[in-house]
Amino acid sequence: MNKPNLTVDIAGLRLKNPVLTASGTFGFGSEYAPFVDLNRLGGIVVKGLTLEPRLGNPPPRMVETPAGILNSIGLQNPGVDCFLAEHLPFLRQFATPVIANIAGNSLQEYVAVAEKLTGASGIAALEVNISCPNVKRGGLQFGADPSAAAQVTRAVKKATTLPVIVKLSPNVTSIGEVARAVAEAGADALSLINTLAGMTIDIRRRRPALGNITGGLSGPAIRPVAVRAVWEVYQAVKLPIIGMGGIVCAADALEFIMAGARAVAVGTANFLNPGATMEILSGIERFLEENEIGDINELVGIAHE
Amino acid sequence: MKHFPAVEVIRQEMVAPDCYRLHLFAPEISASAKPGQFLHIRITPGLEPLLRRPFSVHAADRQKGEVAVLYRVVGRGTRLLAEKKKGETLDVMGPLGRGFTLPAPGQKAALVAGGIGIAPLFFLLQTLAGLKNSVHVLLGARVAKELLLIREIGAYKPSLMVATDDGSRGRRGPVTELLRELLAERKADRVYACGPTAMLKTVAALLQKHGVDGELSLEERMGCGVGACLSCVCKTSSKDGTSFAYRRVCLEGPVFPARDVIW
Numbered sequence: 001m002n003k004p005n006l007t008v009d010i011a012g013l014r015l016k017n018p019v020l021t022a023s024g025t026f027g028f029g030s031e032y033a034p035f036v037d038l039n040r041l042g043g044i045v046v047k048g049l050t051l052e053p054r055l056g057n058p059p060p061r062m063v064e065t066p067a068g069i070l071n072s073i074g075l076q077n078p079g080v081d082c083f084l085a086e087h088l089p090f091l092r093q094f095a096t097p098v099i100a101n102i103a104g105n106s107l108q109e110y111v112a113v114a115e116k117l118t119g120a121s122g123i124a125a126l127e128v129n130i131s132c133p134n135v136k137r138g139g140l141q142f143g144a145d146p147s148a149a150a151q152v153t154r155a156v157k158k159a160t161t162l163p164v165i166v167k168l169s170p171n172v173t174s175i176g177e178v179a180r181a182v183a184e185a186g187a188d189a190l191s192l193i194n195t196l197a198g199m200t201i202d203i204r205r206r207r208p209a210l211g212n213i214t215g216g217l218s219g220p221a222i223r224p225v226a227v228r229a230v231w232e233v234y235q236a237v238k239l240p241i242i243g244m245g246g247i248v249c250a251a252d253a254l255e256f257i258m259a260g261a262r263a264v265a266v267g268t269a270n271f272l273n274p275g276a277t278m279e280i281l282s283g284i285e286r287f288l289e290e291n292e293i294g295d296i297n298e299l300v301g302i303a304h305e
Numbered sequence: 306m307k308h309f310p311a312v313e314v315i316r317q318e319m320v321a322p323d324c325y326r327l328h329l330f331a332p333e334i335s336a337s338a339k340p341g342q343f344l345h346i347r348i349t350p351g352l353e354p355l356l357r358r359p360f361s362v363h364a365a366d367r368q369k370g371e372v373a374v375l376y377r378v379v380g381r382g383t384r385l386l387a388e389k390k391k392g393e394t395l396d397v398m399g400p401l402g403r404g405f406t407l408p409a410p411g412q413k414a415a416l417v418a419g420g421i422g423i424a425p426l427f428f429l430l431q432t433l434a435g436l437k438n439s440v441h442v443l444l445g446a447r448v449a450k451e452l453l454l455i456r457e458i459g460a461y462k463p464s465l466m467v468a469t470d471d472g473s474r475g476r477r478g479p480v481t482e483l484l485r486e487l488l489a490e491r492k493a494d495r496v497y498a499c500g501p502t503a504m505l506k507t508v509a510a511l512l513q514k515h516g517v518d519g520e521l522s523l524e525e526r527m528g529c530g531v532g533a534c535l536s537c538v539c540k541t542s543s544k545d546g547t548s549f550a551y552r553r554v555c556l557e558g559p560v561f562p563a564r565d566v567i568w
């Protein structure tokens with residue numbers, strides 16, 4: 001049998017395989033270059049970028065929870081200009097599309113960041129983060145409300161010629177409703193889920209364990225929540241979906257694909273195993289071969305049939 | 306590549322109550338590790354505990370291709386690690402991070418260790434043995450039986466001074482009191498410290514007072530260990546000195562110039 005087809009199309013963006021990195025868990029790529037062949041990734045989604053540099057939240061910024069982690073990084077990043085000057089040139093060496101994750105305190109900030117990235121060579125798409133639970137403004141304030149989410153989507157669409165992927169939050173009553181609003185506003189694709197809001201208390205210190213008090217939960221603990229979110233959004237809209245949340249092996253990734261995701265992103269698993277993306281990719285390929293499936297696209301949303 | 310999914314345990318020994326030394330067969334790591342760098346170890350292939358655990362490189366034997374870590378059992382991960390036996394394997398990333406800057410020829414070095422803080426400083430001591438610098442080791446612990454590796458440190462013939470909180474051996478009080486005297490007598494040009502935060506803070510203040518350069522090995526909760534997740538940051542002065550910046554302990558550290566750290 002021939003090698004199965006792994007290429008997928010996300011909003012006109014052709015990916016050589018469906019395995020991406022999740023924003024904020026893979027830095028700007030260079031950090032993992034000693035551990036992963038960046039050329040083999042389907043795409044690299046970089047850390048969230050804002051207009052100005054951001055300091056982020058006070059430490060501790062990470063605690064372990066059962067089969068998961070809570071983080072409260074707070075969008076620490078060097079700002080979009082520094083990214084373009086100092087980090088993007090490294091990423092251009094690889095035959096792998098770079099997706100820039102963007103965030104802002106205001107509509108204007110999202111637009112300004114989108115405009116700066118649009119002119120740059122080497123950016124394949126924008127992922128609009130309207131779902132960060134760790135910043136006071138500019139995260140969930142846009143993602144939790146369908147009309148605000150639509151407003152950001154419309155503004156970013158107008159500001160760029162790049163494909164626009166909108167990243168949705170699970171911290172909402174109806175993720176399908178937000179997905180519909182964002183789709184009507186012109187989004188080219190959706191990615192989900194961002195982290196779930198959570199907290200833990202250090203009983204010895206009698207204080208919240210995280211410096212920021214609350215954080216976002218990720219890792220295997222959230223996988224069933226994420227699979228259901230993908231399932232629901234697949235039924236709500238026709239847009240391509242990038243699924244994520246607790247994927248650590250190929251079987252996990254295949255669940256998301258069968259629920260309706262055309263590509264997947266690997267986040268927390270990179271911390272446990274820097275080779276996770278590569279193992280997931282080979283595992284998906286092996287699954288297709290063993291089951292004599294010629295094309296990964298045949299499996300997308302198959303659980304709905 | 307710096308990822309070794311199946312590193313063999315050569316042996317493990319208890320060196321004090323709740324303190325273990327784990328010897329690993331890892332020729333690549335042993336050949337390239339520098340004092341102050343660390344290993345990021347996945348203790349179980351399962352999901353509990355989920356994250357890797359960072360440990361300083363404690364010793365390297367390049368001939369045998371071995372490295373060792375020295376650790377104290379404080380929780381789930383270290384308790385599981387203490388159960389590892391000869392012949393079992395561990396998933397290890399490393400060596401990671403930025404280590405100590407060696408002293409210039411002729412500089413007198415002082416190594417200040419609080420408790421398990423001797424872990425990376427022992428490797429530094431090993432390395433300094435090949436140089437001609439004079440070396441002071443100031444070793445502190447709560448009680449005498451927690452003073453680690455006194456005999457092995459002695460084998461390198463540094464000038465060794467000890468302090469315990471209860472006075473059961475050496476000077477009674479914090480190890481930083483020994484440093485205070487050493488600095489007052491101008492017997493150290495370059496200081497290296499690792500230990501509890503309160504101790505490091507005192508060391509930094511003493512260094513500033515005496516205008517002596519030094520480096521501190523810091524700890525923070527880690528995720529990735531390679532600079533990608535921004536969870537392990539510590540507060541440091543910014544380049545222009547006007548405000549502060551959060552730097553990554555795993556990548557820009559774990560060793561930082563004492564004067565850069567904001568407490």
Ligand SMILES: Cc1cc2nc3c(=O)[nH]c(=O)nc-3n(C[C@H](O)[C@H](O)[C@H](O)COP(=O)(O)OP(=O)(O)OC[C@H]3O[C@@H](n4cnc5c(N)ncnc54)[C@H](O)[C@@H]3O)c2cc1C
Pocket residue numbers: 343354358359360361362374375376377378379380381382383384421424425523524525526527554559
């Ligand atoms: C760069 C670096 C080098 C280190 N080198 C050594 C070493 O050589 N020897 C050694 O014994 N330990 C070292 N540590 C600390 C070691 O990583 C922790 O003790 C270990 O991760 C605890 O794991 P656990 O599962 O047993 O404890 P957990 O169950 O995770 O926690 C138990 C207790 O330990 C505290 N703790 C956990 N992780 C850390 C941490 N990173 N820093 C401070 N406190 C923590 C928690 O607050 C808690 O009170 C180092 C840490 C860093 C960041």
Ligand SMILES: Cc1cc2nc3c(=O)[nH]c(=O)nc-3n(C[C@H](O)[C@H](O)[C@H](O)COP(=O)(O)O)c2cc1C
Pocket residue numbers: 022023024025047048071073075101129132167193194195217218219220222244245246247265266267268269528534535536
């Ligand atoms: C440390 C950390 C930092 C993150 N930073 C961002 C970010 O900057 N922007 C963003 O859209 N999502 C961010 N996320 C969310 C992830 O991209 C992903 O949506 C989430 O972690 C779920 O996937 P996982 O369970 O595989 O980690 C971050 C997650 C973690 C753990």
Ligand code: FES
Pocket residue numbers: 526527528529530531532533534535536537538553554555556
């Ligand atoms: S542990 Fe991830 S940046 Fe240091």
